[in-house]
Amino acid sequence: MSATVLLSVAAAILAVAVHAQPPSAGQSPPGAPAGDAARGKALFVKNGCYQCHNYEGQGGAAGPRIAPNPLPFQGLVGYVRAPRGDMPPYTVKVMSDQDLADVHAYLRSRPRPPAVSSVPLLAR
Amino acid sequence: MNRRGFLKRASLAGAAAMATPGAAVDAQTPAPRAASTPIMSAAAETAVPSDPDVLTAERTGSDFMVDVLKSLGLEYICANPGSSFRGIHESVINYGGNAHPELITCCHEESSVAMGHGYAKVAGKPLGVFAHGTVGLQHAAMAIYNAWCDRVPVYIMLGNQLDATLRRPGAEWAHSVQDAAAMVRDFSKWDDAPMSLPHFAESAVRAYKIAMTPPTAPVVLVLNAELQEQPLGADVRISIPKLTIPAPPEGDSHAVAEAARLLVAAEHPVIVADRVARTPAGMAHLVELAETLQAAVINQAGRMNFPSRHPLNQTGTRAIADADVILALEANDLWGVLNTLRDQIHRSSHALTKPGVKVISLTSGDLYVKANYQDFQRFVDVDLAIAGDAEATLPSLVEAVKRATTGDRKRIFESRGAKLAEASSAAQERSRLDASYAWDASPVSTARLCAEVWGQIKNEDWALVNGTAGWATRLWNFDKPYQWIGGSGGAGIGYGAPAAVGAALAHKPHGRLVVNLQTDGDLMYAPGVLWTAAHHRIPLLSVMHNNRAYHQELMHVQKMCNRHNRGVDRGRIGSELVDPPIDYAKVAQGLGVHAEGPITDPKDVGPAIARAIATVKRGEPALVDVVCQPR
Numbered sequence A: 001m002s003a004t005v006l007l008s009v010a011a012a013i014l015a016v017a018v019h020a021q022p023p024s025a026g027q028s029p030p031g032a033p034a035g036d037a038a039r040g041k042a043l044f045v046k047n048g049c050y051q052c053h054n055y056e057g058q059g060g061a062a063g064p065r066i067a068p069n070p071l072p073f074q075g076l077v078g079y080v081r082a083p084r085g086d087m088p089p090y091t092v093k094v095m096s097d098q099d100l101a102d103v104h105a106y107l108r109s110r111p112r113p114p115a116v117s118s119v120p121l122l123a124r
Numbered sequence B: 001m002n003r004r005g006f007l008k009r010a011s012l013a014g015a016a017a018m019a020t021p022g023a024a025v026d027a028q029t030p031a032p033r034a035a036s037t038p039i040m041s042a043a044a045e046t047a048v049p050s051d052p053d054v055l056t057a058e059r060t061g062s063d064f065m066v067d068v069l070k071s072l073g074l075e076y077i078c079a080n081p082g083s084s085f086r087g088i089h090e091s092v093i094n095y096g097g098n099a100h101p102e103l104i105t106c107c108h109e110e111s112s113v114a115m116g117h118g119y120a121k122v123a124g125k126p127l128g129v130f131a132h133g134t135v136g137l138q139h140a141a142m143a144i145y146n147a148w149c150d151r152v153p154v155y156i157m158l159g160n161q162l163d164a165t166l167r168r169p170g171a172e173w174a175h176s177v178q179d180a181a182a183m184v185r186d187f188s189k190w191d192d193a194p195m196s197l198p199h200f201a202e203s204a205v206r207a208y209k210i211a212m213t214p215p216t217a218p219v220v221l222v223l224n225a226e227l228q229e230q231p232l233g234a235d236v237r238i239s240i241p242k243l244t245i246p247a248p249p250e251g252d253s254h255a256v257a258e259a260a261r262l263l264v265a266a267e268h269p270v271i272v273a274d275r276v277a278r279t280p281a282g283m284a285h286l287v288e289l290a291e292t293l294q295a296a297v298i299n300q301a302g303r304m305n306f307p308s309r310h311p312l313n314q315t316g317t318r319a320i321a322d323a324d325v326i327l328a329l330e331a332n333d334l335w336g337v338l339n340t341l342r343d344q345i346h347r348s349s350h351a352l353t354k355p356g357v358k359v360i361s362l363t364s365g366d367l368y369v370k371a372n373y374q375d376f377q378r379f380v381d382v383d384l385a386i387a388g389d390a391e392a393t394l395p396s397l398v399e400a401v402k403r404a405t406t407g408d409r410k411r412i413f414e415s416r417g418a419k420l421a422e423a424s425s426a427a428q429e430r431s432r433l434d435a436s437y438a439w440d441a442s443p444v445s446t447a448r449l450c451a452e453v454w455g456q457i458k459n460e461d462w463a464l465v466n467g468t469a470g471w472a473t474r475l476w477n478f479d480k481p482y483q484w485i486g487g488s489g490g491a492g493i494g495y496g497a498p499a500a501v502g503a504a505l506a507h508k509p510h511g512r513l514v515v516n517l518q519t520d521g522d523l524m525y526a527p528g529v530l531w532t533a534a535h536h537r538i539p540l541l542s543v544m545h546n547n548r549a550y551h552q553e554l555m556h557v558q559k560m561c562n563r564h565n566r567g568v569d570r571g572r573i574g575s576e577l578v579d580p581p582i583d584y585a586k587v588a589q590g591l592g593v594h595a596e597g598p599i600t601d602p603k604d605v606g607p608a609i610a611r612a613i614a615t616v617k618r619g620e621p622a623l624v625d626v627v628c629q630p631r
Helices: A003-017 A036-048 A072-080 A097-109 B005-016 B041-044 B061-072 B081-095 B109-125 B137-149 B180-187 B196-214 B225-229 B255-267 B280-291 B333-337 B388-404 B407-436 B446-457 B469-475 B496-510 B529-535 B551-563 B584-589 B602-617
Strands: B074-078 B104-106 B130-134 B155-160 B188-191 B219-224 B269-273 B295-297 B323-331 B339-342 B348-352 B356-361 B384-387 B462-466 B513-519 B542-548 B595-601 B621-629
Touching: A036 A097, A036 B496, A072 A097, A072 B196, B061 B081, B061 B196, B061 B225, B061 B542, B074 B081, B074 B109, B081 B104, B081 B130, B081 B155, B081 B225, B104 B529, B109 B130, B109 B137, B109 B155, B109 B462, B109 B496, B109 B529, B130 B137, B137 B155, B137 B180, B155 B180, B155 B196, B155 B225, B180 B188, B180 B219, B188 B196, B196 B219, B196 B551, B219 B225, B255 B323, B255 B356, B255 B384, B255 B388, B269 B280, B280 B388, B280 B407, B280 B621, B323 B333, B333 B339, B333 B356, B356 B388, B407 B446, B407 B469, B446 B542, B446 B602, B462 B496, B496 B529, B496 B542, B529 B621, B542 B584, B542 B595, B542 B602, B551 B602, B584 B595, B595 B602, B602 B621
Parallel strands: B074 B104, B074 B130, B130 B155, B155 B219, B188 B219, B269 B295, B269 B323, B323 B356, B356 B384, B462 B513, B513 B542, B542 B621, B595 B621
Antiparallel strands: B339 B348
C-alpha cells in the first residue's frame, strides 16, 4: 500500500474520529458493553490494531489517532465492521462486540498528552 | 604464441586500427593454442626458455581507462573486488594513485550502487561502481532499479571476459556472459560493451553525458577483461573525447506562456512538486514561483523542493481539493495525487479534485519512458502537458507569470497568500499537538523519536539523507537545498542504509552533520555498509526507527487475514523481526561503528544521540538503536 493511499485513508478516518465526543476514561459510555481495558490492550495488539494506529492509539503515518478519544462505541463498531476507507474489515468472527468494547475501554484509558507548551522539544 | 604475446600484438593492432580502419578485425582473431597442457617438471620450471615469455607490462589498457575516468571527474568507485575487473581495480589504486577516483570498499554490490544513488543526489554527479558482469550485477540489480525509478545517475562498470578461448577454467566461465548489460537494460538509460580502447573512450564519455542529461539515470559499461589487461606500448596515444553535458531540456515557450496565463487567472492554484530540485538552485526557483503567485505548494518530497515551514507549504492540507488549476512538476505519481484508490476486494477510486480543475504537467518524464517496468504510474488527464525539465523551465515560467500579472491580480494573490499562511501556521500547530500524543510511551513514538533528533541537530548544519520523512518534515525546519534528497524511487528495500552512507560521503567535504533515520528491515539487507562507513571514516548519524518488523508488509498480510476472515493473530508470521530481537548496536559495533541501544525509554534517546553526535563530529559513523512504535 502506498503511503499516499494510507494517508488518504487516514485523513478520511480522522475526519470521523476528530468529531468524537470525549468519553470518560473509567466508565463505559452509554450503549456500550462494559469493557476491560487490560483485555482490550491485549486484543489491540493481537488483532493488529496497533499496526496502523500504534500501540497507544495515537495514530501515525498509516492510521489516524483513535485514543484517548475514540469514536462513540456504536460508531466504532459500525466502522470496523464496514470501513469506508482502506482499513481492513473486522467481522464478528474475528472480533466480537465484547472484544471491541474491551478495545474501546483500552483506548479511553490512554493517558492525555502533556500540554504542548510544557514540552520543550515541541517548542516552535 | 603465449597469452601476453597475443595481447601485445592485439594491442598494437588495436592502436594501429585508429589509423588503419579494418585492421582491428585481425586483432580479435585468437591465436592457435597448444593442443594439450604440457606436463611441468623442475627442469622445465628452472630452465631458461628459448623464447622468453613477457610476464610484466608497465602500462595496460585499464590504465588508459583510469585516465578516461579521471577526465570525467569521477571522485569515487564503489566496489567489492572481482576478478573480472582486477585489471582496472589495480590501475585505480596504483596507476591512478587511488584518488579521483578513490576506491571505496563495499561488501555488497547492492550497497555499491545504492551508495552511488545517495551520493549523486547530494553531489549532483555520479560516482562509479565496479561489479562482475554476472554475479555482481545480479546483486546490484535492485539498487540499479531504484536509481532508475528515482532518475538518478550511477556510472556502472561491469567486468567480463568475452573471449571464451581466453577464459580460465572454472569460475571465470561462470562469471562470463554474452550480453552482460541485458539483465538491467530495461532499467538503465544506456549501455555499451566497448571492443577497443578508443571505443571505450568514446563510450565512457557518451555514457556520462547520457547519464547526466535530464532525465538522469544509471548507465552501464561492460569492460572486457582482455581490454583491461592488455599491455599498452609507451608510444600508444589514444585521445579522450571532450565531455560536454547538454543543457537540460526546457519546456516550449508557448506552452510555458499558456501555463502562466492559467496560473495567474486561477483563484486557487496549487503547485505539486516531486522530483523538481535537481540542483541547489531548484528550491529557490520553486520558492520564487510560489511567492510570485502566492500559490499553495504540496511537496511530494522526491527532492528538497520547498522549505517545510514556508507559509505557502500546504502539504498535508486540503489544498488539492480546493484547486482550480494544478501545476504538477516532475510528479512521478500524479494520478495518486489527484485521486484515491480504495484497497478492498473491489478496488474503487474517486477524484480528490473538484470538477473542472485544470491540470498542467511539466515533466521530463514525457521525454523518456520504457515499457517493461511500469514505474510510470497511471495515465492522467491533463489539460496542458509540457515536456521538459521542471527545474530548467521554472525561471522562464516565473518570468511569464510576472509578465501576465496585473495589479488587480497581485492584490488577489496577496490576499490568498495571507490565508495560506494562516493555514500553514495552523498545520504546524496541529503537528505539534499530534506529536504530543504517546509522548512518554514505550516503545518510543516515531514523533518523539523525530523530536528528540531535532532537539540535538537544530543548531547544527544538518542534512537528512534517509528515512520516513513524515514526522521530520512536520517537526523540523527544512530550509536549505541540501537538507533532504528524497527516497528510493523504486521502493526496493535495502536502499536506505547504503544510500545514506553514499550521501554522507558527498556531504563530507562540507562538514555537515548527516542524519539517517534508519529502519530495521532495510538495514538487514546489507548491514556491511556500516563497515564501509567505518573503514572510510564517513561521518554519519544513524538513528534507528526499529519497529522489529517489515512493518509495511505486515500490514498487507494483516489485510489479507481480515479479508479472508481467518483472524489476524497469525498475521505477523513472516514479517516480524523478533525471537530473537536483533541487537543493532552490537551489529554496528561488530562492524566498527560507535553504537548504543536498544533504547526503549524515550528519556534515554536524546542523551544517546548527543553522545553519537560527538562521535560523528570526530569524523566517524555512529548508530543509536531506538525501539519504536510501528509508524
